[in-house]
Structures are given as structure tokens and as C-alpha cells.
Amino acid sequence: MMLFVFFFLGLFTAIAQVIITREYFVVFFGQELAIGFILAGWLLWLSLGSFFYSKVVSKIKNQLFWFSLLVSVLPFLLLIEIIAIRNLRALFVVPSYMLFSLPVMILSVFLVQGPFCFLTGLLFPLGLDIDNKKNKFTVLDLYLIAALGSLAAGLIFTFIYIPYSNHFTAAYFSAAVLFVCLLFFVKLLKLKRYFIYIYFSGLVLSLYFTAGSGALDSYYNLQRWKTFSNGIELLNNRDSNYQNIAIGVRDGQYSVFENGRISVSFPDDYADAQFIHPVMMQHKRPKNVLYFGLPANAIIREMAHYNVETVEFVQPDPLIASMLTSLQNLHDIKKTALINDEARHYLENTRKKYDLIVCSLSAPSTAFIGRYYTKEFFEEVKASLLPDGVFVSKISSFGEEIPGYDAAAYFTLKSVFPHCLVSAGDVKYLFASNGAYISMNADELKERYKNKRINSEYFNRYVFKTIFEKDRILEFVKELEERKEKIINSDYEAGGYYLNIKYWMNLTSVRLPGVMKVLFEPWVIFLLLSIVFVLFYRRRLKLSLRVNISALVSGFSGSFLFVLIVLAFQSLKGSLYGYLGLFSGLFMFGLFAGVFTSRKSKNINPAKLALAQGAFVLASIGVIVINYFFRGAVSLIPVIGMFMLCFLSGFVTGFMLPFLVKLHHLPGMKVSYSASIIYAFANLGAALGAAIGAAFIIPIAGFIESAILVIFINLLCGILIVKQS
Template identity: 25%
Template sequence: MKFHLAFLLMGFTFTITQAIMVRELMVAFLGNELSIGLVLGCWLILEALGSIAMARFLLRFSSPLLYPSLQVLLALALPLSLLLAFSIRTILGVVPGQGLNLWAISLASFFILLPIGIIDGAMFTAASETFARYTGKGIPAIGQVYVLEAMGGIAGGILFTYLFSSLPSFRTVLVIVALNLISALSLSTGVGKKAWPLIIAILLVDLAFLSPGLEGALERFATGIQWRGYDLAFYGNSVYGNVAIVRLGEQYTLFSNGIPIITAPFPDLNFVQDLAHIPLLFVREPKRCLIVSGGAGGLIRELLKYPWERIDYAEIDPLLLKALRALRIPLAEEELGNPVVHVYYVDGRLLVREKALERNPPTYNLIIVNLPYPSTLQLNRFYTREFFSLARRILDKDGVLVLMAPGSLTYLSPAMRDLNFSLYSTLKETFPYVFAIPGDGVNLWLTSWGVNFEEIGVEELVKRAGERLLQDTIVQERYIRLRFEPARLSWFKGELAVSKSPPNTDLKPLGLLYGLSFWNEMFAPAFGKYFDLLSRLRFWHLASFILILTSILGLLIGLGKLKAPGIMPLVVASTGFGGMCYDLAIIFAFQIFYGYIYREIALLVAAFMAGLSLGGWFMSRRAEEGNEWNKIMAIEGGLVALWLSFPLLLLTIYRWGGAASTPLLLLLNALGGFMVGMEFPLASKVYSQGRKLSQAAGIMYGADLLGAFLGSVVFSVGLLPPLGLTGSCWIVALLKAGSFGLVILSVIRRENARQM
């Protein structure tokens, strides 16, 4: 029984650990969800290295203390890796708000995960050897360990999502450390009592840090390193991400996943006055306003200079507002306490969606989206055609929607130009009237379905400003004439005319691509060129490559140069590639639709792993029944069909799933895992014919792992940004169709050879 619990604990431990590390590294990398693929890819490589190293070690040495020793090593490595995740920005000398390029993200992830990733792979191999010796069952014992680990992973995913995700990361890790040390004590009973004093000493230290007196000490130490040189006034996690507030004198800056969102009580006065008053020059009677993020800290104060009936306000992360109120910043209290202001503690896009789908939707004269440019999927959700369509439903006919993009009055770089033009083309698909006001650092984009901005002359705007007596603002006659100077507007239009960037949508987040390209253009020029090339990538480029590669392999099969069993590593590699892409596609889709993958990451990964293990178990029990080649063909065909229908299934769940959306996505992810898992036992059986079992198993495992690693990296930073979810799914479908065709060709060649 103690072995069963230990192997359940192994799956439980690594599912939760993986979720915690992904979360903390996302914060370190400014909430960039594409880093999830890079982190998982590093984990896969390290897991493989650990498994291989342990397999070789077991050829020379075996001991019943091996597995509990690895549990102790894990107990020591977990807090260290987590501390490195908190400290990586300080180690690299990166200031708050500054991102990292892809190379730095990959290297940082690899070295942070190095100890726990290797131990993860080593523990499974050691557990299989230990359990095989304990039960005397040999190979079947390995399958039991696999199932037990998967069951523990499922439990870990559920508990992390609904219990541990709200706790500080170090507290969760210390609980896991305690459980592993207790398990190590249990497993070493009778054979390793000499190690008990060391294990008990480590356990007592761990429990001390969980005690009321020292509880939170490690978290405070780690956040102190993470924000070294800054006075950290608030630090917390929500389902949407991490919120931190730093204080400099009397000034507060609020960060959401490392990105600065709000400054108070002394905001950038020129910016907030420009954002509040310039769009209102086009609104005749301000009555109702909706602010999506960045309202507190000055913007609401400027808006309250008008006779509003109601101002509704939501943030990208509701915890930002709760933190502001907890700190009792005078300006924020004044703004949020005004009876005209109604605060909604929900995600801004969710609020817009809820109001737009009401039977009688409320309408607003002004909607302000005060967010940074789309450098993450979470931010990109507020710059897509789907969001603008929702916003139009609640925008008054003579109302104005305003949002921002990076700008310059002297030179628009290629990425800045593409980002602005993509925003323009996206708005133009939803609204008849779109108007840009170029600025030095920030461009204001105004849009409406009833206000023709260009028909309202500067003289009329100056007149309206005078009537509103905006004496204590920068919006005076001279400033208005400067902002709407014809030569400046004409120059900006001419610059944008060069770009042909397409609209930005939920399932094809080109805004994210251009946002990342713009960031790299400024801070990492070498990667700026990569993203520039990526923006030129088209579906037919990759489709042509896959077709050519498949044709070459098909020719080799037809000529007899590639025998039927020999294609199995390629088939498994393509399935591993597709499986990882499938899992990431669900994760990214969840973030696009709902915005809080920060909490659900463990549950989604656990659902895929559950399907994977169940599929492997199911097919292992039926591997001897019927013709394995026919089964492989059926699975390959099913995978192609699944990938082709995948985008439609995602959209259907999002539009009609309602409260059942999350369970449906979990089921969809489990289904993908099940189909991927079914293929490996069959392909391994076919490939092992005429080969040593150990050699065949090693090659097939390596092919599967290599495919999954490539899938995690390529999908995150090569497919999703330029092709979107739909195009990426079709590319993987085409890849699997090629694999399917090669299997069919191999079967035909095999049958012809038999008849000769």
C-alpha cells in the first residue's frame, strides 16, 4: 500500500509543481502565455535526460533506498527551483515592466527547471524498477506505476485548481515537500533507518516554515529578491494572475503579471487628461461611461468633471481594485467611492460580454479601453474583432470607443506600423467610422458607428472645449489645434498606407504577433527580425513543406527503401508533436476566451494526461486483438478528423457552452489525450518486431518525446502567432494526414510483398 501511495504522490507532486512553475515563470516573463510552451518543452527534455540517466544507473546499481532518496532530493530541489523562478529577473538585471527575448526565456526556463525536471524523469524509472522488484510482476508493474502516477496527476490538477491556486506558491511547495518526506520515511522503514535523522531534520525545518510564526517567511524573502530595490506594498495572486504594487515615496505603481497598469495618486497628468477629454470632444451629451482597466489613479477623476449619470468600471484583474482599496490611496478612494462610479469585480471583457448579451443591453456614450498594447493573449482579447463586436452592442449610436497603440510623431517602425494598421483594419470591420490621433508615444484610436469624426472640424472641437470650461486641463485651444494639425494627420495616414497587416481576431491573434514584434524591435533587434519573418509566414509555406516531405517519404516507401515498421518512429513523432500542440491549443483557447489560465493550467494539463494514460491502458489491453496495422490506420484517421473539427468545436463551446464550457474543454482535452495515448502501444509493438525490446522501446520513447518537445516550441512561437488557432490546427491536421497516408502506403506495400 505504501508503494501505491508513493506513486500516486509522484503524479500529484509533479502536476502541482509544473503548474506552480508555469505560473511563476509566466509572471517573470510578463504574463506571456507563449512561454508556457517553452517551459513545458524544457521540462520534457529534462525529464527524458533524467529517465535515461536513471536507466543507465540501474544497470550498475540497485537499492530499495533509491526511490526514497530521490524523494528527499526532490524535497530539497523544489524550494530552490521556486526561489530561482522568483529571482530570475533580479539575477538577469531586468527592471520591472521590461520583457525578455525568446532565447533568454528558454535558457532561464531550462536552468530553473534543471533539478526538478531531471528528478521527475529519474523517479519514474526508479519507481518502475522498485515496484517490479516488490511485486515480482516485471513489465506489468511498469504499467501500474504509469496508471498510479496518472491518477495522482488528476488529483493534483483538481486540488491545485480549487484549493492550492489561491495559496502562496511557497506554502503549497512546502506542503508537497512534507508529503514527500513522510513518504520517504515510510518507504525506508526497515532498510534505511540510518537516513531517518536526516529526513526528520529536513521535515522539521519544512514544518517550521509552515507554522504560524514563520508562515510566509519564504514567500516574503523570495518576493523581496524579486522586487529588490523597490518598496513592495502589496503582493497577491488571483485566478487571472499576479498583482504587485510598489511604492516610491507617496507614489504607487500597480503591476498585473509584471506589466504596469495603474499609477496613483500622481498619474501622468498629460496622459489621463488626453485620454479623458479628447474623445469627449466628439460626445455631445456625456451620460454613461464604461472604463475597461486603468480607471483608478487619475482617469476617473478627470471624467468626474462631467455630469455623468453613471460610470461603470472593471479591471483586467479584479484583484487590482481590491488591492487599491486595501491600501487606502486617497485618490483611488475618492474615485471609487463616488456614487456615480460602479465598480465590477470581474474581468473587463467578461463584463462587456455579459452586458452585450443582455436582453436589453445598456448603452454608453463613451467606452475607454485603457490597456497596454497586445503583448500577451490576455491583453490581445481586448483588441480583437470579437471584442469590438461585443462593444458595439453596448455603444450608443453617437457614442465613442477609444483605445491606444504605440505611436511616434517622427518615425513609425515596421512593427509599430503593422500594429497600428492591424488595429485600424480590425476596427474598420466592425465600425464605419475610425479615426486616429497620432501622438508621441501613444496614438489614440477613436471609433463609432454614428459619429463621423472627419466631418467635425477643429473649430467645432475648440468651441465644445470652451463651452465645457476645461480650464484646469491641457485641453485648451492651442493644444487641440496641435493634436488635430492636418499635416500631422496626413503624415500618419500616409505611413499606415504602407502596411497591409490583416485584422486581429480571437482565434488568429495577429495583434499579439505585432505586439511581440514591436517589443523585440525595441529591446531585442535580433528577435525583431525573427518576428518580422514570422509575420510573412503563410499557411501555404508550411503546407508545401509538409507535402514535399510526405512525398519524399512516400517515394522511399514505394521504392522499398523505408520498410513498413521503420515508419513507426515518424508516425509516433508526428503524434507526439500533434498531442502537445493539442494540449497547448486548449490552454491558449481557454486564455483567449476566459483570460484566467493562471488558475486552470493544472486542471487542463491533468485532463490531457488522464486521457493519455487511459488511452495507453485501453490499447495495451487490446494490443493482441485483431490486426495492429488496421488499428493504427483507424487511430491516424481519427486524429486527422479531430484536428480538422477542432476549431469548430472550440468556437461551439465558447458560444454555446455557458456554464458547462470549462467541463467541455476538459473533456475535449481528455479526448485528444486518449486518442494520442492509444497509438503508442500499437506502434511500439509493430516497431519491436525483429528488434530488441529495449532498443525498440528507447527509440519509440525518444521519437515521442522529440515530437512533443518540437510541438511545444513550434506551436507556441512558430504557428500560433502568425496562423492563429485555426490555421495551426489545419497545419497539424495536414501533418497527420501525411502520416496517415504513409501508414496506408506502408500497408499496401506490405500486402503486395506478401503476395509476391
């Protein structure tokens, strides 16, 4: 029966992990790099809980009672954590418009996750010890079944909970199933009556919260909304595969929030007119227009002055268009189409050619939006333009102290189109074409506007002078060209993540971007690792210490590769928010398969451990292969490859666990004690891999070099294990 308890405990905690990550994702404005800190905080507390058990809790009596009581508390700690995350900005006094600074983000993740994760880390070895006394199953059997529960959680959350329920429903229905299992556990083992009271109380409360989950979700959504909406009334709040979307209204003006950050407001007739008229001036006769952005009436009305025949609106997130349909009626152009498809997917598959393609999105401060400023996207745009077609984009400035997004977009666009122009100011226009008709000469644009005899209520030809100031543009372009750091954004590189970490570091009181870039350059990391290796190599290390080092490196490599893969997936597809549960499930399925494959291995010795350690090299090579050999492939191929690599990373990590536990275990030592020590070191390494990898190594070194780093670390660790034997 303990197998079923561990299965549903693994299922519940895995669902909790995905829920917590998604909740943080919204509060942190969709910053993908936060995933590393969230995962690191989770793993670090698990490690501390496991270590605390090995030193303190393992000695207490009546362990079954404490296991029962603590399991019953777990779901309600999750409730408190969700509420705390949704009110995180109020708790840490972070303004509604501002990103969390790096220290505050780390502190908030560490503190809020603490109680739930610490208790989870303590419960697993406690349950192992209880079962070990009954001599029914091995430690590895129970770890294996918990991993299988986590796989089930990933699949259920991705394909059932996301489309049909909210986070509270997902959490408390899963908790109710766990308590039903525990009640059968009491009956089969004929335990004392008070166990029934504990579990039945937990079941009743879980069902109560499940029944009221809709009201709970609505109430605490509103609490979160108040922390970043500045008095705007909430109209609608939904989750898609890409993000959380909220729509509010104040004084007749609607605002769309994507992962907590405002992306666009409408109607805004003057602002829309000042954007669209300079855009339409870039083509002689724009007939067919593809528009990436909000399908606003003002945009369509102003386009109608140019006798546009068709305009197609495509959103990065198709759900936004459907949520806005009831708020406005599109008119003025006969063939106005709302395309119910993700923008890049549509562009990859359409055979149509356009006179004008416009990208009017929020600033690329996340990889989700940054996908529309990469070399691959610009190449797709170029392929969909007619010979005299024009591409127009815009980018908001982040201020003089944090340059980079605008420069990266400009240099990336220049690498694809022969003619490229950029304006200066808070909102920068980017014009690109195969021809030379595009212009930012205010007098020329003024003359074009006059010749077209356009009479707009919200725009006149004199506005061109204020948008395109010649001297300011020349000075800005000169400054761009003189920059030493010229980043080319790519789906397969981490340039956007590097700019994000620079922006984060700018929010702290200590300015360290330059120091961090040097410290986490690949050659510096390789040098430091080599020095550490030599220091260890020259000493005679005990077997237990070598096993602990191997567990640390295995945990580091497994979580580092997981973060590397999911960040690469977000750069490529942008739908990590919806598929995070699936990635987690695949990793855990790999863990399950790895443990199952190696658990009955005999005659374990350091040489075999070193060989198993080298298996991380294969997973890392897979990352490199996808980056080098499938760049030009249909996007489905690298996506399938990333799913497979996630499974492989989990498999190698799981394959290592039986080796580590068996080598660490000595005669007269409890197996649960060895397992808890290995569990603690592996989780500590995993926490370091997630935090350092996501925050510094991957953004600075890039995807390829980061994969090479994993290869290097595991080769050094394997040599250390073998040579010291």
C-alpha cells in the same frame, strides 16, 4: 505500495510543473507564447533523463537506494528553481522594462529547468524497473497511476492551492505527503534502516519549508520585485485567476504591475486630464459612462466638469479594484460604481446602454489585454452603446521598428464601426461611433471646450493642438492604409500572437520575421512534410524505427494540441494563469483514461497503431468545429468545448502509449527499456510540438490552419506505418 509512490510522485511533479510555468509567466511579463518554450524545456529534459536512464542508470546496482536518494533531492531542486526564476532578470542581466529576447528566454528556460526535470525523467523509468523486478504491476499500470496523480494535482492546485496558499506552500505540503507515503513504503517492504533516515529527513525539511512558506514567499517576492521595480516600495502582491498583481509606491505615487510589467501609475493629474478631456469632447452630452481601466480620482474629477450622471468602472481583473480601494476614495460624481466583474463578462451580460464607453488599458502585448482589441469585443461595445454613443480607446506605440499593434487595432475597429478615427504619436487615440460627431480637428475641439465653459486646473483648450496635429495624423493614416499587412484581431484567430512574435524577433540581433513567416506558412510546411514523407516512404523501415516515428509524432501532436487549446482559451477568456492547473489536470486525466482503455489490447499490429494514430484527427477537427460553428455562441459553450478537447487530446496520446510499448518490445528485452525509449521519443516530439507550435506555427498559420497541420501529419504517419508493414 509502489502504486501509491507513483501516484504522489505524479502529483508532486505535476504541481511543480504548474508552479514553474506560473513563475516564468510573471518574469516574462505574461507573454503567453512563453508557455510553449517552458513546456518544451520541461519535456526535453524529461526525455534526456529517460534516455540517460536507458543507457547508463539501468545498469547500476542497488537501484532502490538511488531511487530513494534522488526522490528526496527532488523537492529541494524545486526550491532552487523557484528562487532562480524569481531572480532571472538579475541572473541574465535583463533590464526591468524590457522583454526577454527570444534566445535569452530559450536559454534561461532550458538551463534553469534542467536539474529538476532531468531528475524527474530519470526517476520514472527507474521506479518502473524497481517494481518490474518484483513483478507486481505492469509498466502501463504505473504510468496510469502517475497520470491519475497529475489529474489530482490539477484539481487541487486550481481549487485549493490558488485561493488559499502560495507556491511554496503548494510545493512543500505536496512533498511532505510524498515522503509520508515513502515511509510507509519502507515499512511495508521491510527495507534497511537508512531508507527511513533518508525519507524522514525529507519529511522534516518539507514540513519546515511548509511552515515557513509565507516568509519564504514574501522574501523571494521582494527579490523578484527588485528586478523590475526600480526602487519602488512594494505594498501588496497577490495572484488572481488572470495574473500576478503587485502594487508599489514611491514619492506618493502608486504603480500597478501586472505580471511584472507596469500598467498604470496614479495619481497623475495632468496625464489623466490630457486623456479624459479629448475623450469627453467626442459626445455632445455624455450622461452614462462605462470605463474599462483604473478608477482614479483624477479621471472622476475631470469627468465631473461635464455633468456626468453615472460612471461605472470595470477592470479586466476584478482583484485590482479591490486592492486599490484602500488607496483612494472616489468622489465628485454621485453615482460612481466599481463593478466587481471581469470587464468582458460584464459587457456580455449587461442590458444597459451607454453614451460613452472608454477603454484605457495597457498596450495589448499579451492575449490577456489583446482581448480588448478584437472584433468580438468591439461588436460587444457597439451593442452596448446608445445610437449616438461613442467608443474611445488608446494604444501605446512600440516604436517605428515594430509596427502592428496600432494598425491592427485601427483596422479591426474600422471593420465594426462606420466612423473611426486614429491619432498619431506615442499614445494613439482611437475614436469610433455610429454617428459623425467624433472629431480630431484641434480647432473644432478647442471651440467645443470653450463653449462648454470648462475650467480645469490641469487642462486648457490649447492642449488639443499638441495632441491632434493635423499633418501628422493625415500622414499616419495614409501610411496605415498603404500597408500590405492588415490584420483583423479576433478571439478565434492568432493575429495578436503573430504581432507578439514579431516584437520578440525584433529584440534579437538577427531580424527574421519575414523569413519565419514564409517558412511557417501552412503551404510551406505541407510541402516540406510531403518531401520528408516521400523520402521515408521509398525506404524499407524497421518496425522499431516506425514505432519510434509514431511515438515522436504522437508526442508532437499531443503537446501541439494542448498548446493550441490553451492559447485559444487565453484569447477567449484571459484566465489561463488561474486555470493552467486545471488544463494540465484534464490533459493528464485524458492520458489516464486513454492508457486505461487500451492497456489490455491484444494482437497489436501496425494497422491498429495507424488507426490509433488517426484518432488525433478527431481532436483536431474539434478545434476547427469550435472556431467555425461556435463563434457567435455564448462564451461558456466554446470554453466547455476547449476543456473537453484538452481531455480528448490527452486521451488519444494515452491511448497510443500501450500500442507503442508493446510493438517496440521484443523477446528478451526489458519492458522498462522499451518504455523508456518510447517515453524519450514521445517527450522529444512533445517538446518540438510545444516550442515550434507556440513560437512560430500557431502565430503565423493561425488556429484553424494549425489544427489542419496536425491532421495532415498524423495521416502521413498512419500511411507510413501501414504501407511499410
